[in-house]
Amino acid sequence: MSDNLSPGNRRLSGQRLYVAIGAWLVLVVVGAFCTWYGWIGPSPSDDGSQQAAEATSTSEVAAPTAEAVDVQPTTSAALPTVPVEEEVFGYGIAIHGTGGSTDLVDYTVGQVESLGLGWLKQQMRWEDVERQPGQLEWGMYDLIIDSANQRGIKVMLSVVDAPDWTHTSYVDENPQGAPPDNLADYANFLGMVVDRYRGRIHAIEVWNEQNLDREWDTSEGVKAERYIEMLKLAYQSIKSRDPNIIVISGALSPVGATATDPNNSNRIIYMDDFAYFEQLVTAGLLDHCDCVGAHHNGINMPPNIAWDEGYDDPTAQFRGPFDNPDHSWSFKSTLWGYHDRIVTAGRNNPLCITEFGWPTSEGFDGYPSQMEYALDNTLGEQAEWDVEAFQLMREWGFVRLAFLWNLNFSQLGWGPEDPNAPWAIIDFQGVGRPAFGAIGAMDKP
Structure with missing residues (x-):
């Protein structure tokens, strides 16, 4: 048969042979790759499981009941950490995470996550950790910090x-409100805190409201000078750690x-x-902190109103801000007052607002003693002003x-007379108040 082929036909047959061989090689390579991928590649169920897990909402999980729990110490080696990264503005909320079971702690931290907030604040009482010298019981703090890091939430401890x-x-x-006689004892305790949670806590507030003798x-x-020593x-x-x-x-x-x-006298x-803040600045405050702590509890004035703007609410039961105007009643005036004094000192330390918010006793069957202003604010105003305050602080820069x-x-079980309850954005039944939904829906640039 080959003898009957012309030279042209022989060239064509050779090309076909080369094509056939090439196609065969391609099929071999593709087949080998498919076999290899089937052995070590991801199974279809992996992706589906991940999507199902991501679709699970924390709001669908019923709040667990508080039970005693035997907490075992943890080490940082085997636990996830939230990386330190630059952010222009951090959104956070204070929680009560101590007491109760592991499930209750995780549920509480899960609520922070569901709000879309990247930070939580937990107060750490040194008294609870080291009741006797050198006898350390970290207890629920381990659970809170572990749960937050597993969810990618940064932790601020106020010690x-x-x-x-x-x-x-x-x-x-009121002995518990006192600093130690030897201020180095407090610094040493903070060192133990950092050693235990290095890489898993991201901010520490050094004491609280030290311009009051109750603290x-x-x-x-x-x-002020004594506080600066501490x-x-x-x-x-x-x-150093x-x-x-x-x-x-x-x-x-x-x-x-x-x-x-x-x-x-x-x-x-x-x-x-x-006045106290000015003494702090003179004593060296701005050289020994990354961020200047500040509080404001809202009272019954909106967050965008300065103390001297002549604002009045004729329906208010609590008349302090209107009949005796002063900077301390105003969220805006207080924060700008600190900032202006920092600028006057030639510095640019930012503020960290470790507590702010507006109380309301609407829906409660009582209110805390001497806190009539909680009766003046509605649930709607609490939601509106909490969100507006976040937005203003972000804008102020x-x-x-x-x-x-x-x-x-x-949720502490102390009822409507508890002075902290009106600020909570969860009610006594564990249901989110309007502010909970508003914070969750708020843009967080």
Whole structure:
């Protein structure tokens, strides 16, 4: 047969042979790849399971009941960590996470996640961790921090309440509000906190409202210079172990007056926060913190109103902001007052608002003593003003972190007279109040 082929036909037959061989090689390679991929590639069920897991909503999970739990110490080696990264503005909320079961802690942290907030604040009471020198019981703090990191939520600890054994030089009816006699004891405790949770906590607030003697109950009374001594030691202890942690100075309580002990005119029991803040700055505050802590509890004025704008609510039962105007009643005036004083000092330290929010007792069958302003604010106003405050702080540009006060302090079982309950965005039945939905739906650029 080959003898009958012309030279042209032979060339054509050779080309066909080459094509056939090439096609055969392609099929061999493709077949080998498919076989290999079938052995080690992902199965179709993997993707479906992941999608199903992502579709699960925390709102579908019933809140577990509080039960005692035996908490085992954890180590950072086997646990996920939230990476430290730059962010222009951090959205957060204060939670009550101690007490109850592992499931209850995880449910609470899951609510923070469902709100779309990237930070949570948990107060750590030194008294609860180290009741006796060197005997450390980290308990529920392990669970809170582990749960937050597993969900990618950053943690700010506000460390307060020195144990009784640390302050014996002066004791009265409120000893837990006192700093330790030896301020280095507090710095050493913070060092132990960082050693245990290095890489898994992201900010520490050094004390709380130290311009009030209920938080700084010493023989000499509240004193800015003494607090700065403690802050310096704390800053060094924290930063030497983890330089990425944001050190926040203890937030002051907005107080528009100064008073002395009736039995000792030289002992200040509370001080105007602007006057105290100026003393802090003079004593070196801005050299020993990354962020200046601040509080404001809203009272019954909207967040965008300055104290001297002549605002009045004729229906208000609590008349303080309207009949006795002062910066301390105003969210806007208080925060701008701190910022202006920082700028005057030639610095640019940002503010970290570790508590803010508006209380309302609407829907409760009572209200806390001397907090009539909780009766003036509606649930709708709480939702509106909480959101507006977040937006204003983001727009102002000098606030680094903001923590709404609070998520769930209504769940402590103390009823409508609990002074923390009106700020909660969850009611006594565990149902979200309007502010819960508003915060969840809020844009968070």
